[in-house]
Amino acid sequence: MVDSLAERRILLGVTGSIAAYKAVEVVRALKQRGADVIVVMTPAATHFVGPMTFSALSGRSVAVEQFPADGQAGEEHLDLARWAEIVAIVPATADIIGKMANGLADDLLSTFLLACEAPCCLAPAMNFRMLRHPAVQANLVRLVERGCRVIEPEYGRLADGEVGEGRLADLDRIVQVIADLADRRHDLDGRRVLVTAGPTVEPIDPVRFISNRSSGKMGYAIAEVARRRGAEVTLISGPTHLPAPAGVTLVRVRTAEEMRQRVWEHLPGQDAVIMAAAVADYRPQQAAVQKIKKREAALTLDLERTTDILSEVAARRPPVLVGFAVETHDGLAYARKKLVEKHLDMVVYNDVTVEGAGFEVDTNIVTLIHRDGREEDLP
Ligand code: CTP
Numbered sequence: 001m002v003d004s005l006a007e008r009r010i011l012l013g014v015t016g017s018i019a020a021y022k023a024v025e026v027v028r029a030l031k032q033r034g035a036d037v038i039v040v041m042t043p044a045a046t047h048f049v050g051p052m053t054f055s056a057l058s059g060r061s062v063a064v065e066q067f068p069a070d071g072q073a074g075e076e077h078l079d080l081a082r083w084a085e086i087v088a089i090v091p092a093t094a095d096i097i098g099k100m101a102n103g104l105a106d107d108l109l110s111t112f113l114l115a116c117e118a119p120c121c122l123a124p125a126m127n128f129r130m131l132r133h134p135a136v137q138a139n140l141v142r143l144v145e146r147g148c149r150v151i152e153p154e155y156g157r158l159a160d161g162e163v164g165e166g167r168l169a170d171l172d173r174i175v176q177v178i179a180d181l182a183d184r185r186h187d188l189d190g191r192r193v194l195v196t197a198g199p200t201v202e203p204i205d206p207v208r209f210i211s212n213r214s215s216g217k218m219g220y221a222i223a224e225v226a227r228r229r230g231a232e233v234t235l236i237s238g239p240t241h242l243p244a245p246a247g248v249t250l251v252r253v254r255t256a257e258e259m260r261q262r263v264w265e266h267l268p269g270q271d272a273v274i275m276a277a278a279v280a281d282y283r284p285q286q287a288a289v290q291k292i293k294k295r296e297a298a299l300t301l302d303l304e305r306t307t308d309i310l311s312e313v314a315a316r317r318p319p320v321l322v323g324f325a326v327e328t329h330d331g332l333a334y335a336r337k338k339l340v341e342k343h344l345d346m347v348v349y350n351d352v353t354v355e356g357a358g359f360e361v362d363t364n365i366v367t368l369i370h371r372d373g374r375e376e377d378l379p
Contacts, residue, residue, distance in 0.1 A: 003033050003034055003179075004179045004180075004182045004183040004184065005030060005033040005034055005035040005178070005179050005182050006033065006034035006035070007034060007035070007036065008035050008036065008085050008086060008182045009035075009036050009038075009083055009084055009085045009086070010030055010035050010036065010037050010038075010084070010085065010086045010087075010088065010178065010182070011037075011038050011039075011040060011080060011083070011084035011086070011087050011088075011112070011116070011118075012026065012027060012030070012037055012038070012039050012040070012058075012088050012089075012090060013039075013040050013041075013042075013087065013088070013089040013090070013092075013096070013109045013112075013113070014039060014040070014041045014042070014045045014049070014054070014089075014090065014091070015041075015042045015044065015045050015089065015091060015092055015093045015095065015096045015109070016042055016043075016044025016045045016047060016048065016093055016095070017045075017048070017091040017092075017093050017125045017126060017168075018048055018125075018159040019091040019125035019159070019167075019168040020041075020045045020048035020049045020091060021048060021049050022090070022091070022168055022171065023039075023049070023054075023090045023091065024049060024053055024054065024057065025171050026088075026090050026171060026174055026175060026178075027039060027054060027057045027058055028057055029171065029175045030175065030178065031057060031058065031059075033175075033179070035182075036060075037058040037060070038058065038060050038062075038063070038080065038083070038084075039051075039054040039055070039058055039060075039062045039063075040062070040063045040064070040080065040108060040109045040112060041054070041062060041063075041064045041109070042064070042096065042107055042108075042109050042110075043064060043065070043107065044093075044095075046064060051064060063076060063080065063108055064108065065108060066107055066108040066111060076108065076112075077108055077111040077112040077115050078115055080112050080116070081112055081115035081116035081117070081118075084116055084118045085118055085182070086118055086119055086120075086121075086178060086181045086182050087113070087116055087118050087119070087120040087121070088120070088121050088122070088123070088174070088177075088178050088181075089109075089113075089120070089121070089122035089123065090122070090123045090168070090174055091123055091124065091125035091168050092122035092123055092124045092125070093124075093125070093126060094124075094126050094130050094131075094133070094136050096109065096110065096113075096122075097122065097124060097136060097139045097140060097143065098135070098136070098139050099113075100113055100122075100139075100143055100148070101138075101139035101140075101142045101143055102139070119147070119149075119181045120147075120148045120149070120181075121148065121149035121150070121151055121177050121178060121181055122143070122148060122149070122150060122151065123150075123151040123153070123168055123169050123174050124140070124150065124151075124152075124153050124166070124168075125153060125166065125167065125168035126153075126166050127158055127160065127162065127164070127166055128158065128162065128164025128165045128166040129164075130166070131153065131164075131165055131166045132165070141243055144243045144246070145243060145244070145246065146246065147246035147247065149177055149180075149181065151169045151173060151174055151177050152169060152362065153165055153166050153167055153168060153169055154167045154168075154169055154170065155167070180225075180228070183228070183229075185229055186229060186230040187229055187230070188226055188229040188230040188231035189229075189230035189231075190230070191230070191231045191232070191271040191272065192231065192232045192233075192234075192269055192270050192271050192272075193223075193226045193231040193232070193233050193234075193270065193271065193272045193273075193274065194233075194234050194236070194263070194266055194267065194270045194272070194273045194274070195219050195222050195223045195226070195233060195234070195235045195236070195273075195274045195275075195276060196219060196235075196236045196237070196259060196263065196274070196275045196276060196277035196279075196309070197214075197216045197218065197219020197220055197222075197223070197235060197236070197237045197238070197240070197276050197277050198214055198215070198216035198219060198237045198238035198239060198240040198277055198278070199211045199212045199213070199214040199216075199238045199239065199240075199277070199278045199280075200238045200253070200254065200255055200256045200258075200259055200277065200278070200279050200280045200306075201238065201239060201254050201255065201280075202255055202256065202280045202282075202283035202284060202287075202306075203255070203284065203287040204284050204287060204288065204292070204301065205287060205288035205289075205290065205291050205292045206288075206289075206290070206291055207291050208291075208292070210280060210282070210283065210284065210303075211280070212278050212280070213278075213359040213360070214238070214277070214278035214359065215240060215241075215242070215359055215360045216237055216238070216240030216242050217242065217360070217361075217362065218276045218324075218364065219235065219237065219274075219276035219277060220235065220237070220240070220242050220245055222274055222276060223235040223245050223248045224245040224246075224248065226272075226274075227245060227246075227247045227248050231271075231272075232249075233245075233247075233248045233249065234248070234249045234251065234266045234270075235248050235249065235250050235251065236251045236253060236259055236262045236263055236266065236277070237250060237251070237252055237253070237277070238252075238253060238254065238259065238277060238278075238279075239252070239254060251266070255280075255283070256279045256280045256283065256306035256307070256309070257283075257306065257307070259277060259279060259309060260306075260307055260309045260312070263309055263313065267313065267316065267318065270318055270319075271318075271319050271320065272318070272319065272320035272321075272322070273313055273318045273320070273321050273322070274322040275309065275310050275313070275321075275322065275323050275324060276324050276348075278324075278326065279306065279308075279309060279310075280306055281305065281306060281308075282303035282304065282305060282306065283303060283304060283306050284301050284302065284303055284304075285302040285303065285304045286302075308342075310323050310342050310344075311341075311342050311343075314342050314343040314344065315343075317343075320345050320346075321343070321344050321345050321346075322344065322345060322346045322347070322348065323338060323339075323342055323344045323346075323347050323348070324347070324348045324349075324350065325338050325347050325348070325349045325350065326350050326352055327349065327350070327351060327352070328351070328352060328353050329353075331349055331350075331351045332349060332367065332369075335347045335349035335367070335369055336369055339369050339371065344371070345370070345371050346368055346369065346370050346371065347368075347369045348366050348367075348368055348369075349366060349367045349368075349369055350364060350365070350366045351365070364378075365378070365379055366378050
């Protein structure tokens with residue numbers, strides 16, 4: 001298979017964070033995979049790494065100044081905007097994030113960004129106090145809503161010795177996101193895909209509910225990739241803290257019953273249905289109208305089964321139906337059984353006790369079990 005980065009024109013923006021030196025390795029990795037890279041630095045970034053380093057590695061001159069001393073200025077930001085097929089800002093400071101979110105342009109990089117319509121990702125790196133500032137957070141949300149991929153920073157020791165969230169994401173991850181953006185596959189053009197995601201919540205009384213640890217990340221990621229590959233995507237999601245993936249129709253629900261109704265509404269005409277939601281299997285028989293007050297030493301809740309949406313949908317035989325199996329023991333056996341009993345085309349089996357898999361993390365380790373008996377491990 002051809003590397004998605006081969007011969008792609010990537011503009012790497014480097015801004016003024018100490019993590020700028022790590023962008024050097026990103027350029028190397030992109031070049032090794034055959035990409036053509038132009039680096040644009042902000043003047044602040046040049047305090048951390050010299051342009052010469054980037055130009056030696058990229059084999060192209062590095063642009064910094066909007067108005068160079070030789071008076072040759074003018075159209076460079078527009079030339080670059082036409083040239084770039086993918087844009088990555090590594091590292092991205094609070095300053096460039098603020099400029100991008102608000103459409104400001106006062107140097108070459110920010111002016112270029114305003115003129116460029118290519119897919120974009122950015123990898124923030126800053127002190128955790130800056131990162132959690134409401135202004136920075138609001139700017140990031142805005143950029144995600146506009147379709148910019150934010151490569152979330154990691155938790156760890158920061159340059160100033162403090163520990164917190166804000167460290168530049170792992171290099172492999174950054175390169176992977178850039179490669180994803182460069183992926184030209186449009187094999188889902190004209191297809192319709194329905195994805196369910198997140199937990200459901202089942203009320204006990206007006207202030208309490210039963211739910212589970214699903215964060216929704218898996219379903220949202222699937223929806224985003226299906227969209228990027230050309231599909232028209234509907235995402236039916238229980239409560240999560242995730243922003244809506246750009247270009248995806250997001251339908252928010254709370255209970256299993258609401259999810260069931262929305263799924264039925266959107267089912268006709270779907271080419272693939274991917275049920276990643278962690279739907280409650282039981283709900284309180286009756287939600288109390290008023291808050292339950294504590295009285296006795298023990299309290300018993302009577303629960304009843306919810307409807308299994310996946311099995312109901314299976315009876316309608318959509319062209320492709322995928323279910324998920326989250327297990328803690330004897331998982332493969334349960335997952336294989338689910339495939340047969342629920343008449344699925346594929347089960348994604350996920351052992352949540354393994355490190356790097358499970359809830360609220362950005363990685364997963366799964367086995368894909370196909371209808372024809374094939375099993376694929378995705379480490
Ligand atoms: N599912 C569903 N509706 C439900 C419950 C589950 O659509 N009421 C779907 C989930 O989205 C997932 C799959 O079914 O794709 C999970 O299968 P299931 O057998 O329900 O797994 P568990 O909920 O873990 O139940 P069990 O205790 O049987 O393992």
